[in-house]
Structures are given as structure tokens and as C-alpha cells.
Amino acid sequence: MPLDGIGMNGRLLVIGALNVDMVVAAPRLPGPGETVVGSHLQRHGGGKGGNSAVAAARSGAAVRYVGAVGSDEFGTTALTELHAEGVDVTDVVVKEGSATGAALIVVDAAGENQIAVAAGANEEVTARDVAVAVERAQGWPSCVLISTEISAAAVAAGVEAAAMQGWLCVLNPAPVTADTCDLLRFAPIITPNRGELQDLYRLLGGTGDASVEAMATAVASRSRAPVVVTLGAEGVLLCSAAGVSNRIPAGSARQVIDTTGAGDTFNGVFAASLAGGCDFTMAARRGVAAAALSVESAGARTSMPDASDIDAVLSSIGAGV
Ligand code: RIB
Numbered sequence: 226m227p228l229d230g231i232g233m234n235g236r237l238l239v240i241g242a243l244n245v246d247m248v249v250a251a252p253r254l255p256g257p258g259e260t261v262v263g264s265h266l267q268r269h270g271g272g273k274g275g276n277s278a279v280a281a282a283r284s285g286a287a288v289r290y291v292g293a294v295g296s297d298e299f300g301t302t303a304l305t306e307l308h309a310e311g312v313d314v315t316d317v318v319v320k321e322g323s324a325t326g327a328a329l330i331v332v333d334a335a336g337e338n339q340i341a342v343a344a345g346a347n348e349e350v351t352a353r354d355v356a357v358a359v360e361r362a363q364g365w366p367s368c369v370l371i372s373t374e375i376s377a378a379a380v381a382a383g384v385e386a387a388a389m390q391g392w393l394c395v396l397n398p399a400p401v402t403a404d405t406c407d408l409l410r411f412a413p414i415i416t417p418n419r420g421e422l423q424d425l426y427r428l429l430g431g432t433g434d435a436s437v438e439a440m441a442t443a444v445a446s447r448s449r450a451p452v453v454v455t456l457g458a459e460g461v462l463l464c465s466a467a468g469v470s471n472r473i474p475a476g477s478a479r480q481v482i483d484t485t486g487a488g489d490t491f492n493g494v495f496a497a498s499l500a501g502g503c504d505f506t507m508a509a510r511r512g513v514a515a516a517a518l519s520v521e522s523a524g525a526r527t528s529m530p531d532a533s534d535i536d537a538v539l540s541s542i543g544a545g546v
Contacts, residue, residue, distance in 0.1 A: 245268060285532070416495065429447055460474040
């Protein structure tokens with residue numbers, strides 16, 4: 226069944242980090258104090274917010290971006306790349322004298338990665354920057370996607386503003402901080418990976434070896450909103466506040482070259498699909514299909530799919546609407 230039009234006309238506001246990724250492909254990831262030698266250095270656009278925005282735009286949503294870059298060459302590159310993807314960067318603030326965020330990434334032969342981030346201007350996004358962007362966006366978005374790689378004040382301002390405006394809010398807690406738990410009172414849809422779910426569960430007072438389902442139910446009952454756990458090759462788990470869960474298996478990638486940004490791809494396409502009117506299950510199916518396609522080339526954004534690629538995968542597995 227054709228899926229034309231699904232997720233095609235959503236309006237998504239993305240609040241998050243923009244980085245430049247410096248990537249070395251090496252046979253394996255280094256241990257503490259160890260040096261591994263890879264080939265040449267590659268430079269890619271990155272940052273969880275930027276990656277999600279690109280994934281959302283390619284999947285067909287109209288995307289406006291809220292964040293910050295430094296007044297350096299990396300900042301110009303980051304903005305040029307987002308603009309080229311059709312993302313509106315009017316609300317990206319250039320922080321004079323600051324450095325643009327940068328990530329040092331090693332990718333091993335199986336596509337697994339290790340990442341260290343210098344936050345730079347991302348840490349300088351203020352609650353006021355977010356408030357200005359929200360004011361400009363009055364009446365525009367159907368959904369807001371926020372990731373926690375920027376200042377805690379900006380994250381809190383975004384989540385709170387979404388609740389005040391009645392906008393659907395997807396909060397990607399990457400990384401989880403003590404402030405993340407406090408934001409659950411605004412009932413955002415949370416999209417942790419397995420490790421982030423464990424962190425949230427413990428911060429909420431959970432102990433012992435609980436299953437993913439039990440941890441997700443504990444978090445969902447606190448936020449009174451669905452929790453969507455991204456589980457890599459195992460797909461995603463959707464868990465409602467009532468504790469009803471549903472697993473969506475991962476699509477199979479033809480080849481796994483680089484898993485960097487697969488979670489961001491899921492988040493971008495999931496939020497874009499919700500913004501476009503999909504229900505949770507269909508939005509998650511679209512996100513999972515997109516994430517599987519995104520790991521087939523080096524760099525977080527290189528093989529992120531467009532809407533027709535996603536639709537083709539869903540049609541091939543009979544998961545259309
Ligand atoms: O999720 C992948 C991203 O994490 C990379 O692009 C890197 O910039 C870090 O933010």
C-alpha cells in the first residue's frame with residue numbers, strides 16, 4: 226500500500242546541539258590509555274540535534290532549528306549544511322568568540338563507536354534563546370524534539386514551553402542528567418536508549434536488575450506519557466503510561482558501516498512522523514526503518530534516507546498503513 230503523504234507535512238521544531246564530527250575509522254575502539262591507528266581523518270556534520278533535524282527534513286517534515294554555533298569556520302559549515310538540507314536556521318544563535326561544538330569519534334570495523342564531545346557553543350544556548358525562538362514559532366510546530374546535549378536551562382525552557390503551548394514534545398535524554406527527571410512532570414515522550422533508561426530508572430529510585438519493560442513502565446508512569454526505548458539491532462520498545470508495551474523489530478541493514486547517529490535518525494523521523502499525524506506505532510516503524518538505513522555509510526548523516534526510501538522499506542515488510 227502506498228504511504229505517500231504520511232509524515233510529509235509535519236512541522237517540527239528541533240532544539241539541540243550542533244557539532245562538527247572528526248572521525249577516525251579504526252580496526253577496534255581504544256581501551257583506557259591505549260592508542261589505535263586508523264586511516265585518514267574524516268569530517269562530518271554532527272550533534273544529536275543537527276542529525277535529528279536532517280533526518281526529519283529528509284523524511285519530509287518542515288524543520289526549524291534552535292541552537293547555537295561559535296563564530297568560527299566550523300559554525301559556518303554547520304549552518305551551511307543544515308540550510309542545504311532545507312532546515313530553517315533563523316533561530317540558531319552565533320555566539321561571538323565561542324567555539325562550535327566538536328565531537329571526536331572512533332568507529333570500529335563493526336560500525337560501533339566511541340564519542341567524546343567538546344560542547345562549545347551548545348553549552349551557551351540560554352533559556353532566553355529558546356524563549357525568543359518559541360515566541361517566533363507561535364502557532365507553527367505540531368511537535369518539538371529536544372535533546373539534552375545543550376545547556377540544562379535551554380532544555381528546561383524548551384520542555385516547559387512545549388507544555389505551555391500544547392505542542393507534542395519528544396525528549397531525547399542523551400545524556401541523562403539529574404534535571405531530566407524533573408522535566409518528566411511536563412509529560413514529554415521520552416526516547417532513551419538502554420543505558421539512558423537505566424540511568425533514568427536509578428535516578429527515579431529504581432534498584433536491582435529490572436527488565437527493559439519494567440524500567441520503561443516505571444519511567445512512563447512517572448511522566449504519564451509514552452516511553453520509547455531504542456535498542457539498536459533489537460529495534461524499539463514502546464511503553465505506555467499504563468504499562469502496555471509493544472516491540473517493533475529493527476529493519477535489517479544491508480551492511481553496518483557506522484552506527485553513529487542511528488539513534489538521532491530514529492528520533493528525527495519518529496518526531497517528524499508524529500508531527501505529520503502518524504500514530505505512535507507508525508511513527509516508531511518509520512523511525513526504525515530510517516535508522517536501519519542510516520548505518521550503511523560512514524558519517525552520521527551520509528546515508529540518512531528520504532521519505533521514499535523509508536516508504537519502500539515499510540512496504541517491503543508489509544508495515545504500511
Ligand atoms: O549521536 C551521534 C552524535 O553524538 C554525533 O554526531 C556527535 O556529534 C555527538 O553529538
